[in-house]
Amino acid sequence: xxxxxxxxxxxxxxxxxxxxxxxxxxxxxxxxxxxxxxxxxxxxxxxxxxxxxxxxxxxxxxxxxxxxxxxxxxxxxxxxxxxxxxxxxxxxxxxxxxxxxxxxxxxxxxxxxxxxxxxxxxxxxxxxxxxxxxxxxxxxxxxxxxxxxxxxxxxxxxxxxxxxxxxxxx
Amino acid sequence: xxxxxxxxxxxxxxxxxxxxxxxxxxxxxxxxxxxxxxxxxxxxxxxxxxxxxxxxxxxxxxxxxxxxxxxxxxxxxxxxxxxxxxxxxxxxxxxxxxxxxxx
Numbered sequence: 001x002x003x004x005x006x007x008x009x010x011x012x013x014x015x016x017x018x019x020x021x022x023x024x025x026x027x028x029x030x031x032x033x034x035x036x037x038x039x040x041x042x043x044x045x046x047x048x049x050x051x052x053x054x055x056x057x058x059x060x061x062x063x064x065x066x067x068x069x070x071x072x073x074x075x076x077x078x079x080x081x082x083x084x085x086x087x088x089x090x091x092x093x094x095x096x097x098x099x100x101x102x103x104x105x106x107x108x109x110x111x112x113x114x115x116x117x118x119x120x121x122x123x124x125x126x127x128x129x130x131x132x133x134x135x136x137x138x139x140x141x142x143x144x145x146x147x148x149x150x151x152x153x154x155x156x157x158x159x160x161x162x163x164x165x166x167x168x169x170x
Numbered sequence: 171x172x173x174x175x176x177x178x179x180x181x182x183x184x185x186x187x188x189x190x191x192x193x194x195x196x197x198x199x200x201x202x203x204x205x206x207x208x209x210x211x212x213x214x215x216x217x218x219x220x221x222x223x224x225x226x227x228x229x230x231x232x233x234x235x236x237x238x239x240x241x242x243x244x245x246x247x248x249x250x251x252x253x254x255x256x257x258x259x260x261x262x263x264x265x266x267x268x269x270x271x272x273x
Contacts, residue, residue: 002172012181019185019208023192028201035204038185042211045178049222054214054235061239066207066246073200073250077257088195095194099187106183116176120223127227133236136229143233150240157244165251167258 008048015041032070039063050123053130178219186212199253199265203246210242 018037025031039062046055089095110116123129136142185208192205214235221231257263260270 004172008173008177012177015181016184016188019188022204022208023188023195023201028198031201031204035207038208039211042215045181045215046218048173049178049218050226051218051222051232051235054218054232057236057239061243062207062211066243069246069250070200070204070207073254076254077200077263089197092195095191098194099191102190103183103187106187107180110176110179110183116179117174118223119172119174120226123226129226129229129232132227133229133232136233137236142229146233146237150237153244154240157247161247161251164248164255 004048008045011041011044011048014038015045028074029071032067032074035070036063036067039067050129053133175219175223178215178223182212182215182219185209185215197264197266199256199263199268200250202265203249203253206245206249207242210238210245214238 015038018034018041021034022031022038025034039058043055043058043063046052046058137147138144189205189208189212192208193202196202196205217231217235217238221229221235224231253263256268260268262268
């Protein structure tokens with residue numbers, strides 16, 4: 001077992017362990033903090049996969065913006081569910097069963113695909129992945145249209161979120 | 171790079187199913203969105219792993235992952251704004267009790 005595999009297993013345990021805490025822990029603020037741990041593990045996975053730009057974006061956008069937004073929302077709404085009652089639906093073995101079923105189905109499916117045990121070849125010499133991604137996102141014969149659509153979507157979401165969350169004056 | 175592709179795919183599948191469990195079992199609407207975030211991250215792990223293992227010179231996988239980031243950010247912004255708006259009117263964040271459109 002190589003050092004890389006050991007790092008992967010530790011990171012995977014971090015991602016899945018804190019993911020389980022996110023869906024089971026009672027206090028929602030703690031759940032949001034566990035989400036930060038899980039997302040950080042995913043950033044480490046991106047780094048292992050040599051997707052440098054995505055590893056940084058994962059930390060900046062997911063942990064820096066989305067997780068903080070969740071913590072804000074939890075603090076703005078918490079109160080009642082904190083003290084009284086349970087956080088989960090009454091028959092929660094049903095979702096657990098469904099999740100396990102889908103997981104086992106996916107694992108069988110993944111292991112039956114030919115070539116899935118391959119390890120990755122080294123990156124082509126001289127390939128700068130950050131530069132290549134930047135070029136691909138703005139070049140007309142690559143992904144400039146999805147990129148622009150995403151930016152319009154972000155703008156619409158921004159305006160929509162501000163409009164929906166603003167208190168109405170009465 | 172001594173890690174088989176299947177390790178990443180199985181990890182992503184497990185993370186997806188954990189997120190699915192969270193979405194289906196939680197009562198609080200914010201907790202449901204937390205589950206959705208886990209599922210989106212599982213998808214992203216898959217995209218980046220396929221990019222690295224199949225054709226790293228072609229940036230399709232990473233470009234897709236960037237789009238998923240943008241959509242996830244938009245989804246969280248609008249979703250949380252809706253939850254806060256509903257909370258302001260109905261004083262609840264329990265998904266079962268938000269039934270304004272049910273008749």
